[in-house]
Amino acid sequence: MRPDSAPQSTPTPQQSTRLADYRAPDWLVDSVALDFDLAPSATRIKARIIFHRNPERAGEGPADLVLDGRLLALVSAAVDGRPVEPELTREGLRLPAALLPGDRFTWTCETEIDPKANTALEGLYISKGMYCTQCEAEGFRKITFYPDRPDVMARFRVRIEADRATAPVLLANGNPTATGDLPADHSGDRHYAEWEDPHPKPAYLFALVAGDLVSHDDSLTTASGREVALKIYVRPGDEGKCAYAMDSLKRAMRWDEATHGREYDLDLFMIVAVDDFNMGAMENKGLNIFNSKYILASPETATDRDYALIEAIVAHEYFHNWTGNRITCRDWFQLCLKEGLTVFRDQQFSGDERGHAVTRIDDVKILRARQFREDQGPLAHPVRPEEYIEINNFYTATVYEKGAEVIGMLRTLVGPEGYRKALDLYFQRHDGQACTIEQFRQCFEDASGRDLSQFARWWSQAGTPRLTVEEDWQDGRYTLTLSQTTPPTPGQTDKLPLVIPVAVGLLGPNGDEVLPTQVLELTEAEQSFTFEGLGSRPIPSILRGFSAPVIVERQTPDAESAFLLAHDTDPFNRWEAGRGTAVRIALGLIDGTGDISGAWVEGMAAVLTDDSHDPAFRAMVLEVPGIDEISREIAGRGGLADPDAIHTALREMRQTLGNELSTHLTHLYESTKSDRPYSPDAASAGPRALKNRCLGLLAATGSADAFALAETQFRTADNMSDALPALTILVHEGAPVADALLEDFHARWQHDPLVIDKWLALQAAAPLPGTLARVEALTGHPSFDWKNPNKFRALIGVLAAANPVVFHRPDGAGYRFLADWLIRLDAVNPQTTARVAGTFETFRRYDTARQALMRAELERIAGVESLSKNTREMVERMLAG
Numbered sequence: 001m002r003p004d005s006a007p008q009s010t011p012t013p014q015q016s017t018r019l020a021d022y023r024a025p026d027w028l029v030d031s032v033a034l035d036f037d038l039a040p041s042a043t044r045i046k047a048r049i050i051f052h053r054n055p056e057r058a059g060e061g062p063a064d065l066v067l068d069g070r071l072l073a074l075v076s077a078a079v080d081g082r083p084v085e086p087e088l089t090r091e092g093l094r095l096p097a098a099l100l101p102g103d104r105f106t107w108t109c110e111t112e113i114d115p116k117a118n119t120a121l122e123g124l125y126i127s128k129g130m131y132c133t134q135c136e137a138e139g140f141r142k143i144t145f146y147p148d149r150p151d152v153m154a155r156f157r158v159r160i161e162a163d164r165a166t167a168p169v170l171l172a173n174g175n176p177t178a179t180g181d182l183p184a185d186h187s188g189d190r191h192y193a194e195w196e197d198p199h200p201k202p203a204y205l206f207a208l209v210a211g212d213l214v215s216h217d218d219s220l221t222t223a224s225g226r227e228v229a230l231k232i233y234v235r236p237g238d239e240g241k242c243a244y245a246m247d248s249l250k251r252a253m254r255w256d257e258a259t260h261g262r263e264y265d266l267d268l269f270m271i272v273a274v275d276d277f278n279m280g281a282m283e284n285k286g287l288n289i290f291n292s293k294y295i296l297a298s299p300e301t302a303t304d305r306d307y308a309l310i311e312a313i314v315a316h317e318y319f320h321n322w323t324g325n326r327i328t329c330r331d332w333f334q335l336c337l338k339e340g341l342t343v344f345r346d347q348q349f350s351g352d353e354r355g356h357a358v359t360r361i362d363d364v365k366i367l368r369a370r371q372f373r374e375d376q377g378p379l380a381h382p383v384r385p386e387e388y389i390e391i392n393n394f395y396t397a398t399v400y401e402k403g404a405e406v407i408g409m410l411r412t413l414v415g416p417e418g419y420r421k422a423l424d425l426y427f428q429r430h431d432g433q434a435c436t437i438e439q440f441r442q443c444f445e446d447a448s449g450r451d452l453s454q455f456a457r458w459w460s461q462a463g464t465p466r467l468t469v470e471e472d473w474q475d476g477r478y479t480l481t482l483s484q485t486t487p488p489t490p491g492q493t494d495k496l497p498l499v500i501p502v503a504v505g506l507l508g509p510n511g512d513e514v515l516p517t518q519v520l521e522l523t524e525a526e527q528s529f530t531f532e533g534l535g536s537r538p539i540p541s542i543l544r545g546f547s548a549p550v551i552v553e554r555q556t557p558d559a560e561s562a563f564l565l566a567h568d569t570d571p572f573n574r575w576e577a578g579r580g581t582a583v584r585i586a587l588g589l590i591d592g593t594g595d596i597s598g599a600w601v602e603g604m605a606a607v608l609t610d611d612s613h614d615p616a617f618r619a620m621v622l623e624v625p626g627i628d629e630i631s632r633e634i635a636g637r638g639g640l641a642d643p644d645a646i647h648t649a650l651r652e653m654r655q656t657l658g659n660e661l662s663t664h665l666t667h668l669y670e671s672t673k674s675d676r677p678y679s680p681d682a683a684s685a686g687p688r689a690l691k692n693r694c695l696g697l698l699a700a701t702g703s704a705d706a707f708a709l710a711e712t713q714f715r716t717a718d719n720m721s722d723a724l725p726a727l728t729i730l731v732h733e734g735a736p737v738a739d740a741l742l743e744d745f746h747a748r749w750q751h752d753p754l755v756i757d758k759w760l761a762l763q764a765a766a767p768l769p770g771t772l773a774r775v776e777a778l779t780g781h782p783s784f785d786w787k788n789p790n791k792f793r794a795l796i797g798v799l800a801a802a803n804p805v806v807f808h809r810p811d812g813a814g815y816r817f818l819a820d821w822l823i824r825l826d827a828v829n830p831q832t833t834a835r836v837a838g839t840f841e842t843f844r845r846y847d848t849a850r851q852a853l854m855r856a857e858l859e860r861i862a863g864v865e866s867l868s869k870n871t872r873e874m875v876e877r878m879l880a881g
């Protein structure tokens, strides 16, 4: 060892939590009363908690009281009024059973915390002068000592005291019960408010907000005739940007009544928008807290996509009231019980509101981009994981998106009525409980009479199954032979056959449907399905509507893809046929074995000019796949991806479409322009998406005419859905006017943080040689604030996740840049750091030189001694897997 080398410390191994070790709590909670005395740097919390011995565990004799607590200063503690001195540990405190009076007692304690210093945005923190909380998954323990686990459900009462001047509005879960003035103290006028939540809940659903807020108000009468007050709280000045979120909330409430028979259960439903938030939004009982980007919208500042996301996320958090809050998870391994199910419900809602075909295509694109990506790499895990170090790292695409697919497959297998019956049983049987996946599955078994034990492998087995398809045609009998395999994933080498619902339709040679959609249930490794009485050999349309989250490995002949693109009655598979052809062309261009076929261009022209199709659908078909998608395909076939080569190929494809279809594109661009005032509904958003797709393809040719069209669109747009794509196209194509327009845009919107996020993101996503230098410069721009998660993600996250050519620069500068910023952010906000660090998960897809550079950066991050357990777990799993 060289004398000057750094001391080698042996890091303490991280404690992991295992599903197999689950034990019911020793102590349960009847009720909690919390008194908050709010002050920015020294907030005092008095807790009064009534505990009783869990009858399930009582036979095991006396039990210590073990409470979770982190970064808490304990001021005092007492049991039944008698002061006690518990043993303080790194994770909380312990009071020996001998000091407890019996099977029931009252615990009181006072803690002090520092919300202003809380940059991790977990527990109680301050965002733009506003106090707010984020307790899922384990944030409540940063407020007071508590059994911070979802299977401990209790009734909460909350009293908040604060300055009237800085915090005129005081909110907590449930119903308001009292408000009033307090004698002025040295810091000025103080006041208080009291809240009571009648529904027992786990601590992760606790919420408190205090600040200078204004509300956008409305109300809704439920199916049973109760009036519910609806309030969306925002910072003064933003009250004009809440109408769409409110409208979405009301539609979501009605939808849950109409489709699931589920009503809201309090007289008040509140949403608060905050600017500093690690996630998208949070379903706290009666008091949802949202990242402001998923609430605030006006035609001038938000795009069609933003509106669609607001609608989906408002619905998602509202739907949790039944799937998550009234019935919650027994432990965090059951997370998909609430998240997968609620994502499935919000997807159904979006489909009903915006059209099922385009919603499904969007959802599958996201599933493949995030979940198939996760399954392909070192972070692969089952929908229900069996072990974790930091639970925040398991709010993943697998738990959410694949979790939703599993619910969708269940619905396909038992049918829509069976599904409704099973959910009704679930709500009836488990209302007010903390449940497991097994209990949920039992409801489906009891309601449908089906044995779902093999199906249950979808929750426990990681990896994306591969499906192969063989056809046989003989004497009027058509046979499809399907086989399935699932490749090994970290820690799971042997895979068993799953129950895969494969929706299939058959088309005749003239395009007629000779067999309407049928669901084949593949349960074995290989199985054949025969169809009789066909006059001629059919063309199969397989996995309609993407009926299962699998990869179909089938070399569909080009002519057959073209036929399906033109004739399939299943819109998903029409889109899929076009997509598959585009991917094959890209792969051929990259390895030099193929060319851009005239048939593909003709197929695209046919879609482009077919007015019988929904414009939103046409816009999706005309989209050329992205670099990441092609990288995943290459890696999935055992190859190594070179992002530069992929970029060149995809660019050539876009240019070819732009050149060869320029007449059609220009015509369609002009004819989809609309003079009507902006409206965010799907019927108006579709033509805009198509128009902007045309503009993008035209501009891909680099033509000055196209740039002029884009510039005019940008300058004359009265809404962000037109302005942003025009600006993005000009910046990404390197148009000479781009820099001047970027400056105009900044000057106009510098006061609006959400629009500035778009300005940062579009520059970070530019696939141009100067981008990294520009992004580095932007990190020093007054409009950038790296401690704000939205800003960090908009600039640094987008560069890493949405700009493959720059991030994967062969000199490794993109990797170095990301690692530097992750190390910096980790000391401030571990949760957001760990999530963004996940962009390294694909490192084994790329050529060996890039792999080595990425591995070196991961090792550099792992070498930071003070690294958070969040980021350490992610980095170590990536390096090991």
Ligand code: BES
Residues within 6 Å of the ligand: 136, 137, 279, 280, 281, 282, 283, 312, 313, 316, 317, 320, 339, 343, 392, 395, 400
């Ligand atoms: N319960 C989550 C929010 C959450 C996630 C809290 C992780 C703590 C840790 C919420 O219901 C949720 O799922 N939000 C999503 C958006 C949703 C539409 C999928 C989010 O925040 O990304």
Ligand code: ZN
Residues within 6 Å of the ligand: 316, 320, 338, 339, 342
């Ligand atoms: Zn959720």
